[in-house]
Amino acid sequence: MSESYALKTGDNGTVAIQLIGRIDHHGAARLLKQLQGEVKQREPKQVTVDLNRVTFFDDFGLLVLFQLRDHLNKQEVPFRLVQPPPKVAEILARTSFDDPDMCSPLPHAHRDNTVVRLGAATIQFYNSLNFVISFLGSVILAMLHVIRHPRDLRVGDTIVLMQKVGVDALPIVAMISFLLGLIMAFVSSMQLEQFGASIFVARLVALAMVSELGPIMTAIVVAGRSGSAFAAEIGTMRISDEIDALFTMGFSPTLFLAVPRILAAMIMVPLLTLFSDIFAIAGGMVISVSMMNLTVATYIDQTLKALTLFELMWGLMKSVVFAALIAWVGCLRGFQVRGGSSEVGNAATSAVVSGIFLIILFDSIFAVIRSYW
Amino acid sequence: MENNDRTIIEVRDLEARYGETTILKDVNIDVRAGEILAVIGGSGCGKTTLLKHMVGLSRPYGGHITIDGIDITNGDEKSFARALRKIGILFQGGALFSSMTIAENVALPLRAFTDLPPDAVGTLVRMKLCSVDLGGYEHHLPSELSGGMIKRAALARSLALNPEILFLDEPTAGLDPVISAEIEALIMRINHQFRTTMIIITHSLDIIYEVAHRVVMLDKSAKGIIAQGDPKELRRSSPNAVVRQFFNRQANLSKRSTWQP
Structure with a gap:
């Protein structure tokens, strides 16, 4: 079974997302779409993501987190990661996850003007x-x-x-x-x-x-x-x-x-x-x-x-x-x-x-x- | 090596020929999931031929090769395509598409084999390129980059879908020591983090001793494998004189290169 997630809504508008299983290129796109859909539907005040039940995590998983955080930031909803397991934390640290520049999309190619x-x-x-x-x-x-x-x-x-x-x-x-x-x-x-x-x-x-x-x-x-x-x-x-x-x-x-x-x-x-x-x-x-x-x-x-x-x-x-x-x-x-x-x-x-x-x-x-x- | 000892690539009685010339015969290799295997040997001993057969670019004259249980030598196109999805290859010269920018090269497999939206693909491409230290070169054409940069961009492309198995043909040949060390560190990190199986064709002593878990040594006159096992042990106590000579002569050569007139 590939990745899935569990969701809990707290009383104060906090949505806790727990990611489960393998997050790789096979399911990253679907997971991202589902999470964005959930966020849109529930209009949370705060979102926490728990990675403790993730069994495989690579840069496709990172991408899901980046995109989700980006999506929430646009709506000014705070995003928090629950203390991740050591292996995931290592990947997060290496890509400097907290640096907002990292998740910026690819800059457009510089095009000179006509002259x-x-x-x-x-x-x-x-x-x-x-x-x-x-x-x-x-x-x-x-x-x-x-x-x-x-x-x-x-x-x-x-x-x-x-x-x-x-x-x-x-x-x-x-x-x-x-x-x-x-x-x-x-x-x-x-x-x-x-x-x-x-x-x-x-x-x-x-x-x-x-x-x-x-x-x-x-x-x-x-x-x-x-x-x-x-x-x-x-x-x-x-x-x-x-x-x-x-x-x-x-x-x-x-x-x-x-x-x-x-x-x-x-x-x-x-x-x-x-x-x-x-x-x-x-x-x-x-x-x-x-x-x-x-x-x-x-x-x-x-x-x-x-x-x-x-x-x-x-x-x-x-x-x-x-x-x-x-x-x-x-x-x-x-x-x-x-x-x-x-x-x-x-x-x-x-x-x-x-x-x-x-x-x-x-x-x-x-x-x-x-x-x- | 972690828990499992699953064999991910099996080469059985492989015989490879070019025309009438036999390049390899009776080659048997078991690559375990998560291991880094170095394929070594003198020039013309069939290292690249072996690689081409392992990824299905050449049909063997005899024998079988299975990748994760899929026989890629039986001619079934569908299962071969399934096997191809599990592997990534870094070619010796990079083999970047010259009409596309570096970013487009890396994005190509991401666009074709995932449903990610375009901006997510862009972010991922940036992450991939940053991981090989090519941030800022996204919109350059391969012809505008140096040899080392081309190799790193090609490595980023081969890693695009985080394949289970990665074939690397001379990943550090022609690179400066600093970048070679960075690539070696990257290879080890990827192997450690994702348990990616790696088959590396190399002449580099650093890779043989520091990176590889196991080496397979091919020989031209034997037309096949003359030794496999732990590199340090082989160097010390291989029963085969050719093997010891190979390891020692390589060591001598690297000493000789410091000789000054």
Whole structure:
């Protein structure tokens, strides 16, 4: 049987409560509620609590006493403890039961006012901008260093990362591009057929993919797969002090961690883009051949007529830039992690969002450059 | 030790493996209610593996473990959940939830497993944190605290529901001597007041000699227990040379650390 209590009302309005048995976390809440109910109902002039028949008493029991005393104090009813048994007295003494401060509830977290928070946010923004710029600088310096001293590049790491960024992403990039080619050919054929111009589907798919959609789609897939992975990996290293360990051992964390990732992405993303272009053109061809009575030869012929080497190179050049941006921002978000594991999650999310934003931003810049070419 | 000698944790013929490697075999331990048991042994001897099996984080390859009569190795989720309510665990690194403040970390089990009103939970959290000397740090995030403070906050969290059994993985490792002594005193006080059973994994001689009632010593090459009993007696008169060597070498090491070049 868990705890219970006995209650006696004296003539002068004194209510004597005797607590009985075990008072632990199982029954503390119920007991507290019952006692508060009794007090409310009987409106005593004084309350005494007797703990002599308590068999187990811990801080949940203390809490019951604290809360009851607090409740009575608010109604200005005196509260008195009957001489408790030695073991309970020891617990009471240790928590300085008589100190009214002890039973005060948890203070609320201090919240700064709007002006202070705005100021803090501004300073934080300035600091993070500072960090972004210095990280950009350190990456550029590390890259230049690798060009001058190629032996300092961690080739083994770079090759493993190339596999992760490139080879492992090939199935998903291929499938997405193939389906994209199918969709583009299908939608455009419905329009072009009205003008008897279905043959131009091949040109449309080829041009759209090679100069715009191929690089962008591939970059977005890589940002989702690898950008977030870079941020999470480096962020975890950050909170487990591995980056500090690298630094104190005399390694440059940028050279050690960021450069292999950025290089791997810059080498593999253009190759992925090339595959993406090829698979999209194949997708377009499937629709054209099966639904529009074009022959495979005509489709390929039309594709080759539309594409120039410049167009292909322009697309690949864009994908190199996108790759550098994705990997750079992924590493940046990783290095920016402070605090605990939840920050690693935020960094991974932020790496993808910033990566995609940068891809679109730079694609717009390329479009403007192209139009003034 | 007070009146009863009830066995609260029973480990029977435990065999633990990681993949093909056998870490522990034929491990039998009876933990009596209210005792402080220290689990000791060199690095890699399976202390943490034993702990993980005792709290049900790992499934044993063979053997059984019961907590207060509940077999936690038979795969029954309901009885396992019942057993979990009886235990508290202090992990080596604290394992505080990094997205929550210290107060929220301690309040989490109180909110989930008691019906106390929010202000009572707040008061209790304050009491718990004061008992580990962290009053005033309620609204700090774990990342804003030092290693010792994180450990103390984690201890407060593991004590939130005053569990019958407390598992402590290296409670004083990495702490300064003053705080270590305070934690040792806290462990002894909790054991004395609430008769909480404690299983402590440790390398600390202070805990082995001053706090523990009994030690269990594991050994890597024996893949199991090579000695159990009163630590002082083991040091003096264990028939096993490895055990005596362990105790003495530890003593030597602590002497050697005072050597100055």
